[in-house]
Amino acid sequence: MLNNLTKPHEYPGKLFVVEGIDGSGKTTQLGLLAKWLTAEGHRVFVTEWNSSALVKAATKSGKKKNTLTPMTFSLLHATDFADRLLYKIIPPLKAGMIVLADRYAYTAFARDSVRGVDGQWVRELYSFAVRPDMVLYFRVPIDVSLDRLMARRVKLKFYEAGMDLGWSTNPTESFRLFQGRVLEEYDRIVDEFGLDVINAARSITEQQQEVRRLVAARIPVTSVETPDEQLA
Amino acid sequence: MSNSPETAIGAPDAGQPGQYYGRGIPYLPINGYPGKLIAIEGTDGVGRSTQILLLREWLEVRGYGVVETGWTRSELMAPTIELAKSSNTLNKLTFVLLYATDFADRLEKEIIPALKAGFVVLSDRYIFTALARAGVRGVDRPWLRSLYAFAIAPHQVFYLKLDVETLIRRVLAARGMDFWESGMDLKHGDDIYDSFRAYQNRLLREYSSMADEFNFRVVDARRSIEQIQSELRRQVGAFLEQER
Numbered sequence: 001m002l003n004n005l006t007k008p009h010e011y012p013g014k015l016f017v018v019e020g021i022d023g024s025g026k027t028t029q030l031g032l033l034a035k036w037l038t039a040e041g042h043r044v045f046v047t048e049w050n051s052s053a054l055v056k057a058a059t060k061s062g063k064k065k066n067t068l069t070p071m072t073f074s075l076l077h078a079t080d081f082a083d084r085l086l087y088k089i090i091p092p093l094k095a096g097m098i099v100l101a102d103r104y105a106y107t108a109f110a111r112d113s114v115r116g117v118d119g120q121w122v123r124e125l126y127s128f129a130v131r132p133d134m135v136l137y138f139r140v141p142i143d144v145s146l147d148r149l150m151a152r153r154v155k156l157k158f159y160e161a162g163m164d165l166g167w168s169t170n171p172t173e174s175f176r177l178f179q180g181r182v183l184e185e186y187d188r189i190v191d192e193f194g195l196d197v198i199n200a201a202r203s204i205t206e207q208q209q210e211v212r213r214l215v216a217a218r219i220p221v222t223s224v225e226t227p228d229e230q231l232a
Numbered sequence: 233m234s235n236s237p238e239t240a241i242g243a244p245d246a247g248q249p250g251q252y253y254g255r256g257i258p259y260l261p262i263n264g265y266p267g268k269l270i271a272i273e274g275t276d277g278v279g280r281s282t283q284i285l286l287l288r289e290w291l292e293v294r295g296y297g298v299v300e301t302g303w304t305r306s307e308l309m310a311p312t313i314e315l316a317k318s319s320n321t322l323n324k325l326t327f328v329l330l331y332a333t334d335f336a337d338r339l340e341k342e343i344i345p346a347l348k349a350g351f352v353v354l355s356d357r358y359i360f361t362a363l364a365r366a367g368v369r370g371v372d373r374p375w376l377r378s379l380y381a382f383a384i385a386p387h388q389v390f391y392l393k394l395d396v397e398t399l400i401r402r403v404l405a406a407r408g409m410d411f412w413e414s415g416m417d418l419k420h421g422d423d424i425y426d427s428f429r430a431y432q433n434r435l436l437r438e439y440s441s442m443a444d445e446f447n448f449r450v451v452d453a454r455r456s457i458e459q460i461q462s463e464l465r466r467q468v469g470a471f472l473e474q475e476r
Contacts, residue, residue: 071340075332
């Protein structure tokens with residue numbers, strides 16, 4: 001059996017991952033981290049979950065017709081991930097770059113388990129993945145994430161709100177139920193894979209300071225400054 | 233994860249005919265479903281579709297409800313797989329996962345509902361095709377088996393076995409060699425004949441190595457269509473009779 005996800009990689013580059021539910025603020029934090037690393041003179045590559053061109057078509061048509069099952073949902077995301085891993089993540093790591101991933105296999109472990117897919121099977125499925133140098137998990141209470149999403153007037157997405165599970169016809173209620181279960185799964189994953197937990201209920205600047213401190217311990221940097229107002 | 237279905241992790245009866253090979257799909261329990269799953273395996277050009285056509289006809293005349301399923305025909309994935317094949321940009325891992333997604337879609341939407349409703353499901357190729365193709369391409373075998381742990385073990389698997397010499401003559405006579413069937417993506421050279429021969433040889437070795445692991449019923453496909461069909465009818469008929 002492959003065990004790439006549990007043994008350190010040997011590439012010269014670094015792989016840093018942010019994880020967390022929608023509205024946890026992880027994408028904002030990743031953007032600020034990328035700005036800082038670039039300013040420090042590092043070559044940075046950012047990659048997002050579920051973004052490869054190859055399976056976008058299938059995911060889209062599946063979502064439109066609402067025909068994805070928990071298993072095909074899981075496998076499609078694994079296909080997308082494999083495509084990005086081999087074309088987008090490993091080459092920059094080989095070139096000594098810093099790869100920042102917005103979500104990684106842990107998202108699949110959390111979501112797919114809640115959808116009723118066997119947790120051990122999903123872990124074995126992703127055993128070809130490269131183990132990140134650090135995973136930052138932005139832990140946030142459901143109400144805080146919902147407030148943030150509502151403030152941005154974001155329309156809750158069908159699958160992100162777990163509407164496919166039919167637990168509630170009300171998107172907000174469904175989000176609360178589904179993401180509540182996802183949070184429980186994440187807590188298990190934190191222990192299992194040694195994720196670094198960031199308290200994401202704090203201010204953006206406070207969080208970013210902690211993020212930069214954690215990242216600085218793993219790469220050569222000249223200074224860890226407090227992000228200024230403009231960045232925040 | 234073990235290579236042997238007998239010791240697959242999961243339910244106590246995992247790997248038994250009609251049960252999941254391994255961990256299975258937790259939200260779809262399949263215990264006690266009356267239908268039967270019969271897979272016909274073999275490389276391209278061995279005459280699988282002809283045999284399935286004849287077998288279906290025979291079973292229906294005898295009063296059995298029959299559903300056919302194939303490989304890469306799901307509504308969800310067929311367009312994506314065709315696109316990927318034509319653009320020729322697939323790496324082996326993505327390829328394996330696309331096929332697994334396609335299979336999962338057909339398993340949940342065609343095969344399991346048909347088994348529940350008591351049909352005889354005739355599968356033109358099954359997961360063994362995927363295991364053989366990926367195995368030849370160097371994908372980790374234990375990983376492949378854990379990937380397909382959600383598949384249902386067929387009640388019978390017929391492996392139509394043909395030697396490479398006979399296969400080459402049949403394929404050339406019928407339609408010629410194509411890029412994928414010749415393993416040209418493995419880049420063993422520009423000569424499609426040499427590539428086809430080498431690739432099909434390796435595929436046949438993969439199938440042979442799976443024969444014991446997955447209880448293949450090996451059928452000599454060098455014989456006439458009628459002879460092969462009568463052997464299939466004898467074995468399928470005896471099994472269905474005993475299960476009636």
